[in-house]
Amino acid sequence: MARYSKITVMAVCLLMLAAGPAPARDRAPTLRQLKQAVKANPQDPEAYFNLGLQYEILGKNKEAGKAFKEALKLKPDYPEALNELSRLKGEAGNSPQAIKDLQLALKLKPDLSVARNALGGEYNQQGLDFIAQGQWGKATQAFQEALKANPGSEVGSAVRNNLGVALASEGNYSGARDEFRQVLEKDPGNSNAHYNYGAASLAVGNNVDAFREYLVLKELDPNYAGELSYLIFQNKIDSKAERITR
16 A cells, blocks of 8 residues: 555634724824723623733733623623634634534624634634544544635635545545645645645555646755655655555
C-alpha cells in the first residue's frame, strides 16, 4: 500500500468588526465616564455593555466579562453582549461555551453578521482542537458546522481545507480530495491546498493528478513541491516493493 503523508491544516483569521469610529468632533467616553454612567444607571444594560467594550479595548478581559454578564442579567436577550462575551470565552480557549453563546445570539438576531463570522471561527478552532486530540470524526463534524455558519470565500477555504484534513485522517481520501478541489476552485493559488490535493491523490492511486500538482507547486512554492516530489518518489518505491513481495 502506498505511504500516506501528513496533510496540512490552515488557520482562520477573522476580522472582528466593532462599531465604527466616532466622528472627529465626538470624543469617545473615558473609562471613568463609563463607570459613572453605570453608577448613575445601574439598571441600564447598555451602560454595562459600553463599559465592557471599553475594558476590552484596554485589554482588561476579566473586567469586560463581568460587565457583559451584568448586561445580560438585566437583558438576557441581548445578542451583542452575548457576541462579545463569546469572544472572551473563545480567547480563553473555551470554544464549546463560546459556540453556545453565539448560537443564542444568532437565534435572537439572525442578521448579526459579526456573530455568524465568529461562529464559523469557533467551530473551526474546535475542529483543530479535535484534530490535535486525534478525534477525526468530531473534527469533521465541527468543520462541517463551520462551513454552514460561515461559507465565505476566505474563511470557507481554510475551513474546507481543514475538513479535508479530517476526512483524510479518517481514511476518506476521496472525500478529502473533493474538499481540496473545491478550495482550489475558489483559490487556485493556494499552495497548501495544491499540496494536500496531490498527497490525497497519491493515497487513492491517482499518480497523474499528484504529478500535476507537483508541477504547479514548482512555480507556486518550491518547498511544498519538494515535499510532494519526495512523496511521489516514495510511493514508487513502495509500489515496487509490493510487487516484489507478492
